[in-house]
Amino acid sequence: MTENMKPSGIAWIGDIPESWDIKRVKYLASLKGRIGWQGLTSDEYLDEGPYLITGIDFKNGKVDWNSCVHVSKERWEEAREIQIENGDLLITKDGTVGKVAVISDLDDLASLNSGVLVIRTKPDFDRKFLYWVLLSEEFWTWFRLKNAGNSTIIHLYQNDFAEFTYTFPNYSEQTQIANFLDKQCEKINSVATDIEKQIELLQKYKESLITETVTKGLDKTVAMKDSCIEWIGDIPQHWEVKRIKHCCSNVGSGTTPESSNFDFYDGEINWIQSGDLYGINTIEQTEKSITDLALKTYSTLKVYRADYVVVAMYGASVGNVAIAKINACVNQACCVLEATPQSDVRYLYYWLSHCKEDLIQQSFGGGQPNISQQKIKNEPMLSLPFDEQTQIANYLDKKCSKIDSIIESKKEQLEKITQHKKSLIYEYVTGKKRVKGANFNGN
Template sequence: METMKQSGVRWIGEIPSSWNTKRIKYMANLKGRIGWQGLTSEEYQDEGAYLITGVDFDNGGIDWENCVHVPMRRWEEAKDIQIQNGDLLITKDGTIGKVAIVSDMPGETSLNSGVLRIIPIEGYSRRFLYWVIKSDEFWNWFNFRNAGNSTIIHLYQGDFAEFIYTFPDYDEQEAIASYLDAQCGQLDDIINDLEKQIDISKAYRKSLITEAVTKGLDKTVPMKDSGVDSIGNVPLHWEVKDIKYISQLITKGATPDDISIIKDDLHPIRFLKAENIQNGILWQEPEFFITKSDSINLQRASLQDKDILFVIAGATIGKVAIMRNALRPCNLNQAVCLIRINKDQCPEYFTYALQSDITTVAINLLTVQSAQPNLSMGNIANIKLPVPPEDEQKEIYNYLTTQCAAIDEVINVKIEQLEKMRKHESSLIFEYVTGKKRVKEVQ
């Protein structure tokens, strides 16, 4: 066995004695669309040169069907980013660090400013570098480089030029790439299958909820048209009401200047954010706290038992949970609203109703073409929901609690399996691109 040596890089550790480390700027040319070219989305069109953006990266390749086009003069003026088959690309904006190797290019192609072209010089494999960038070798460097900065939204070309990685001779680079192509291809098939199973279970959960909160549990009762397309027919004796007519309070929180993750031992005031809210579940982690004076200023969002919490902004818009006394006292930030249901209603039922397709349709209609989707209190107040008699609300809640618990158990098992597979794949890639394991050992 070959002896090992210290790489001199803390996140790489030991490497084989025949391997080397260098900064990427010495092993590849980095080319991107420079600012003075001034390309804007107003120039996008249906014909012309293909333009690769960050959203076009798809499982290590490019989704050509969804690529926009730009005038041919834009392709001609930027020679350094006239893309060729086999080119290695990485995203610099949005979802940073997505990587792809270009293949099956259908015509002349260029890049927008959020994508970088990496052209390794002779002796350095772009296929090997592809796996390096997908590994923790890259991400440990990126996180170390940006330690303490929680607002990083860009991978600067100048910073990326300093990325240091380790490598063997060219033939072993190619052998490692071929090995990882095969092994990770099999793992990705398993991961994709698990993701589909989770999606199917989540869709079934939502359909079960939607059926129960719109049709009830007794399938023999006469029905009537609700007058709302997303609700359809409901039992004849049910009502359909705007949320504002079944609630005593609909309001949202606000964010004070200082939020601490360290609990005040004397007066801990918990501060809930969108991250704490999942479908029907209120998570205590991550923990945020505010001062007692800030809590007084946010009195309107001071939570009570059985208040419904509804995310009204951001990527998790529409997520719902219900407040329990165990978390009090606490307040909300501005991305979450509280709905305090009237005392003659069952809040738990409406927690499920807000997880149904009814709300999904309403959110899609209200946030269409919005780059940053968000809902106003007026939007929330005017969402229409089926309102059974209170005793039926409780029956439906009890039924859905039992049914959803069984589905959630299946989902959680699949999620756990998925995380294990992802960790295994991540570990496998890191071990081979840093020489902890060698391809020749498995051939």
């Protein structure tokens, strides 16, 4: 059975089936959220009592009750409209905006914090169908257009969300579509989870390969001795334990020129920030550059000559390591390590990759880890003949390149699966495709 199509009147949706309708959310559902909460603070959180649902508790379309904090029953009673029940549809409006969950397995009282909305559809509208709409590009295109030009802090405002317009068929077909997407997306998610596990195993294998090789070498017949460092273990008899500062010709950093002075930026000198180290092994370009005037103005800036190792000391990339293949200055969040003539810079890179977790564990303070230059300088390192360093580096380059290639292939598979899932959801919630055997007339 086929059905004629008609214009939806919404550019990013296009044509929809002739029997489908279009309305704003506010006509199909009630939206309830909390406006503050009489001065509730984290000091009032309890280990038991009614659940308090926050955005971080959303996991794969459900609420993870084990991660929820609790509040007193008196606090729960203060806001009746957001006393949550099984079947309720939730969406986050702050933090990571647009996370969606359907309440299930709720065995106690529950309420919301101020960053979450509860959506309760009217009797003729399937709540689970709306759940899939909110996961689709039908919603996200609207949201991006609504927030175009706004500040970097994005919110889903309740009044704006009330105006969100979506397309829908009769109740019976809504339910059929929701059930179909439940089953199909569960299959897709299962495949995606398997690939994610494969990527994780490959990354762990790579880490263990680096650890084994930089601490034991390639000759499995060589005599060993105790390094006297627990996390290093036994090492070849002729290797020595030194500190990183004694294995480098220089350990240094840099600074950030005054950001409001445009004469300091967009020059000819590469300038490495910690973010340039994210997800890469080598640095061949930088997001920003500085001028010769900046170099002359700040005595803490110097141009490091390739090749050298860079370690991110704090920020989102903390502990990340890369070999810089370009001449560049760095900011204060980066530590530069230059190899001596007796050191292979690649072995230095692999050693620091191996040390990453140890450096981070030493560096936790009040919040995010902050790896100081002093910690990096004093971190243990194994000193071994140059030809062995080169052999190890060549071996790891070859092995890690193969592993990285497989990981990249897995990530591409994951991206294709993700895009397929997005397309599937969009096509069915906008009527471009119909569920086989669906009751188009609702009879």
